[in-house]
Amino acid sequence: MRKILHADCDCFYAAVEMRDDPRLRDIPIAIGRSREHRGVIATCNYPARAYGIHSAMPTARALQLCPHLTLLPGDFDKYREVSRQIQAVFHELTPLVEPLSLDEAYLDVSEVTRFEGSATWMAEWLKRECLARTGITVSVGVAPAKFLAKVASDWDKPDGLTVIPPERVEAFVARLPVNKLHGVGPATGARLEALGIHDCSDLRRLPLERLVNEFGKFGHRLYELARGVDERPVKVERERKSVSVETTFDRDLPDLAQAREALAPLHERLRARLQRQGSPAIAGIFVKVRFDDFSLTTLESRGQAAEPDNFERLLAQAWARAERPVRLLGVGVRLPPEAARQQLSLPL
Numbered sequence: 001m002r003k004i005l006h007a008d009c010d011c012f013y014a015a016v017e018m019r020d021d022p023r024l025r026d027i028p029i030a031i032g033r034s035r036e037h038r039g040v041i042a043t044c045n046y047p048a049r050a051y052g053i054h055s056a057m058p059t060a061r062a063l064q065l066c067p068h069l070t071l072l073p074g075d076f077d078k079y080r081e082v083s084r085q086i087q088a089v090f091h092e093l094t095p096l097v098e099p100l101s102l103d104e105a106y107l108d109v110s111e112v113t114r115f116e117g118s119a120t121w122m123a124e125w126l127k128r129e130c131l132a133r134t135g136i137t138v139s140v141g142v143a144p145a146k147f148l149a150k151v152a153s154d155w156d157k158p159d160g161l162t163v164i165p166p167e168r169v170e171a172f173v174a175r176l177p178v179n180k181l182h183g184v185g186p187a188t189g190a191r192l193e194a195l196g197i198h199d200c201s202d203l204r205r206l207p208l209e210r211l212v213n214e215f216g217k218f219g220h221r222l223y224e225l226a227r228g229v230d231e232r233p234v235k236v237e238r239e240r241k242s243v244s245v246e247t248t249f250d251r252d253l254p255d256l257a258q259a260r261e262a263l264a265p266l267h268e269r270l271r272a273r274l275q276r277q278g279s280p281a282i283a284g285i286f287v288k289v290r291f292d293d294f295s296l297t298t299l300e301s302r303g304q305a306a307e308p309d310n311f312e313r314l315l316a317q318a319w320a321r322a323e324r325p326v327r328l329l330g331v332g333v334r335l336p337p338e339a340a341r342q343q344l345s346l347p348l
Ligand SMILES: [Mg+2]
Pocket: 008, 009, 010, 011, 012, 103, 104
């Protein structure tokens, strides 16, 4: 039986800002780009959440909900530094750490013998050490599988510690709403609702064949998750080569002008995703276009910044290859190899 921890800092960027400026502690604050730049919220603190603000919300909307919101641009060098300190605590426990972002990671502690092998004690130690060294609170979930550990870390935020021991998995999963399952987004969630399936005990009543008919390959996965089964290992090596976002449109975009208009929200999503990953140095940008005849073209430009003008130029060139209505549009950045990234961060 495996022992997995999922550790997740509570509103990380906002927590770092509140730590360094106590005046920010009890007022609604958010980190994100301005309304004028069509920005989105990267993180906000709990007073801001009380107004209904959440991450990935457009800044304009957040300011409608809370006009006196304090909006900060974010100091990503500082967040990366705090992240390094927290990751160091993780690595004192086990080398089997899979970081998901600056403030979040899975740890496989199955073989750890410290703390008499108790994953609960390990989680308590980890929370205490992170708080003592960085002043940041971390919520931790403990479970025999990754998706359960992640659900558990979110269960009692902020500063939570939720343990799902093996003998509780069965009962815990039975009551779990299906939209908490790994991979179930709004679309799949709505289809399950339409079938009258709200929680995993409902889901268990559907035979495997039915699930596969309804959801294809993902039907298998749903069948397993509904029974608490998730064999994904904690992956230590995770060198990402690119970061990208894409959209398939409800209706094909007839011409280049409309495709161009669709670029701005995509660019904003890409920027938000890069921010969550600590705004890494980039090696180049690319645009991906799928036309209405399903032909696909990807155009790349090395050494260019992820700026709207550069994406627009690439899009115009990519569109010219087929000059057809556009079904899908994607934008992304290439990351330099890990070795080069480390060199880039060396002091001069
Ligand atoms: Mg977090």
